[in-house]
Structures are given as C-alpha cells and as structure tokens.
Amino acid sequence: MSTIDRIKLMADHENIKITALEKQIGASKGVLSRAFNNKTDIQSKWLTKIVEQYPQYNSLWLLTGKGEMLFNENDMEDNAALLEKINSVPDNIFKLKTDHEISKQEVPLYNIEAVAGLVELFQSHGDASPVGVLTIPNLPKCDGAVFVTGDSMYPLLKSGDIVAYKQIYDFSNEIFWGEMYLISIEIAGEEFISVKYIQKSEKGDDYIKLVSQNQHHQPKDINISTIRAMAIVKASVRINSMG
Numbered sequence: 393m394s395t396i397d398r399i400k401l402m403a404d405h406e407n408i409k410i411t412a413l414e415k416q417i418g419a420s421k422g423v424l425s426r427a428f429n430n431k432t433d434i435q436s437k438w439l440t441k442i443v444e445q446y447p448q449y450n451s452l453w454l455l456t457g458k459g460e461m462l463f464n465e466n467d468m469e470d471n472a473a474l475l476e477k478i479n480s481v482p483d484n485i486f487k488l489k490t491d492h493e494i495s496k497q498e499v500p501l502y503n504i505e506a507v508a509g510l511v512e513l514f515q516s517h518g519d520a521s522p523v524g525v526l527t528i529p530n531l532p533k534c535d536g537a538v539f540v541t542g543d544s545m546y547p548l549l550k551s552g553d554i555v556a557y558k559q560i561y562d563f564s565n566e567i568f569w570g571e572m573y574l575i576s577i578e579i580a581g582e583e584f585i586s587v588k589y590i591q592k593s594e595k596g597d598d599y600i601k602l603v604s605q606n607q608h609h610q611p612k613d614i615n616i617s618t619i620r621a622m623a624i625v626k627a628s629v630r631i632n633s634m635g
Contacts, residue, residue: 396427396434398454398461399442405461406446417441419562426561429515435562499526499556501537509583510576510621513538514559526556532626535559538574540628544604545572545587553630555587557623563616567600568624575602576621577614587625 393401403413410425419438427434443451453459500522502513513520513536526537537556540549549555557574560566567573569592576585586602593599593613600619603611 393457395439395455396424398457399424400428402442402446402449402454402461413442416445420564423562426514430559430561435565497527497531497533499528499531499534499537500524501526501539501554504538504541504585510538510574510585511583514621514623526554526629528556528627528629531556533558534626535623537629540587542586544606544609546606548605549587549628550630553628555625556627556629558626559621559623563619563622564597567622572625574623574625575619577618578620579618583620 399413400410403410406413408416410428411421414421414424417438418441423434423438439455443449443454448462450459450461453461500520501524502520503523504510504513522536534556535558537554540553540555541551543551555574567590570589572587573590574585574587575590576583578584588602588604591601591603591611593601595613598617599613599615601611601613
C-alpha cells in the first residue's frame with residue numbers, strides 16, 4: 393500500500409471524500425484524487441498540510457506504513473523526525489517507494505485517438521494498450537509517449553513525431569514556466585489537445601499563456617480551470633524515412 397492509498401484510507405476513516413480533503417488542505421481540485429487514481433506522488437507540502445490538519449493520525453504510518461494508523465505518543469520522536477525530513481525534500485516533492493530511478497525503462501507509446509483523448513489516456517494508463525514501446529538510454533522517468541499532430545511546434549516538432557511525457561497534477565503549482573507541455577483543454581465542451589510552451593500570463597495567476605514554436609500561431613491566454621490534463625514533455629523522437 394502506497395502513501396496515497398493510506399491517505400485515502402484515512403479519508404475513509406474520517407468519512408470524508410478526497411475532494412473535501414483537498415479543500416481542507418487548500419489544494420486544487422484533483423490534486424489528491426488524480427494521484428490516487430494513477431498511484432503517483434504528491435508534493436510534500438500537501439502531506440505536511442494533511443498531518444497538520446489531522447494530528448491524531450500517525451505520520452509515520454501515513455508515509456511508511458509502519459506503526460498504527462492513529463497517533464501514539466510513543467511514536468512522537470519518530471514522527472517529528474519524519475516530518476522534518478519531508479519538509480527538507482528538494483523541490484517540495486516526497487517520492488513514493490515506486491518513484492525510483494530506472495537505469496533502463498520501457499516507455500509505452502500510445503495512440504491518443506485510439507483511447508478517445510488525453511484525459512481518458514491518463515485515467516486508464518494501466519488498461520490502455522500501447523501501440524509500441526520506446527527504450528532510450530538515459531531518458532528521464534516518463535509515464536508514456538504519444539504521436540504529435542498538428543504544426544503548432546513546427547519546425548521543432550512536426551506531425552508524426554513522438555513526445556515522451558511525465559504527467560503533472562497540480563496545474564497551479566507544478567508548472568515549470570517556459571517548458572514544453574502536452575496539454576488538454578476544454579473549449580465549448582470539446583477537448584483540444586496540443587503541445588505548447590507554457591508561460592506566465594499577464595492576466596494573472598488564474599491564467600497561463602500557451603505559446604507555439606510556429607510563428608503563424610498566435611499566443612493564447614487560457615484560464616487554468618479549462619485545463620483537463622497536462623504533462624511535461626521530457627523528450628521527442630523524429631523518424632525520417634527515405635521512402
């Protein structure tokens with residue numbers, strides 16, 4: 393059982409929904425629920441907020457599975473040391489046991505159209521059938537890869553290229569400004585998928601600016617609330633053929 397599974401168990405014990413827990417700790421909607429559905433890590437600040445919000449729960453159990461669920465005074469020293477360790481993790485990320493470095497990884501390659509969109513792909517990674525596998529030396533940890541469509545990032549990327557990605561969940565806090573992202577947004581009830589640079593918007597913190605490499609595509613400011621899924625692009629592959 394992972395940390396996010398134990399957070400769900402704690403929420404069930406408190407008889408509250410994950411969405412309600414997100415609101416209590418000040419997290420954006422979906423930060424915990426998406427992590428639970430995809431069995432991924434969350435930022436250490438949210439773990440700290442949960443411990444502060446529910447001091448009766450044993451943080452040692454919450455993070456490692458050791459000890460009892462409810463706090464025991466005998467575990468006070470271990471809990472204090474563990475909480476200090478969480479707060480000292482670089483970039484505010486607490487890594488789960490499954491988030492270790494992989495010397496050789498096989499990245500599944502998916503067809504977005506075959507799984508009816510990026511949101512559905514991210515929600516069904518464990519069930520979606522890949523059309524192939526990428527194995528590239530020294531590739532950063534990736535969740536998957538997809539084919540690029542459209543020309544918004546031309547000439548850096550062209551239709552048919554492959555991008556390998558790592559999904560993010562907290563759209564307000566996990567963005568590295570200026571980096572390239574695979575993003576799904578909702579426009580008039582339709583899902584729009586694209587690869588864009590993401591920059592800060594002059595409209596304020598509720599907005600981001602989507603910027604293309606192709607000079608014929610104008611930058612566009614969108615409200616964060618319209619984002620349905622997002623992943624940072626870790627690598628790209630282009631296949632050239634003489635035929």
